[in-house]
Amino acid sequence: MTGSAVDQSIIWSDDFLIGIEELDYEHRCLIEDINKLYRELREHVDMGRAKVTLGTIYSRIQSHFALEENVMVSHKYAHYAQHKSEHDHLLDEYTERMTKFDRNPNLEDQKAIEDILRQWIVDHILTSDKKMSLMITSEKRT
Secondary structure, three states, X not given: OOXXXXXXXXXXXXXXXXXXXXXXXHHHHHHHHHHHHHHHHHOOOOHHHHHHHHHHHHHHHHHHHHHHHHHHHHOXXXXXXXXXXXXXHHHHHHHHHHHHHHHOOOHHHHHHHHHHHHHHHHHHHHHHHHHHHHHHHHHHHO
């Protein structure tokens, strides 16, 4: 396998901050868990540990999405349905790949999991979450 864990790691940046403290905290924790998974997969540690980390990430994503959706509902976020649909799609995609990888660990599913997680961080947080946060925080100021 090419690339090191460092090459694959997601480096935390203030660009990931969306301005909602509890969601920012969870985003940071998720990035730490994702980087842990990358290290475990790249260093070929005991597959049992990697599977536990996959489950931890799944639980954290579920919990995070529930909190984020609660924030959106409580602020009557106009784009809630679309945002929730992104959450559902991402969680379904992750669940499918995680289940396949759990049954038969292979490079294709490993790469797909890494891509799904990276896409979530880069695309979802930096676009959808930022948009949601801007709308919610601007409403608070008015």
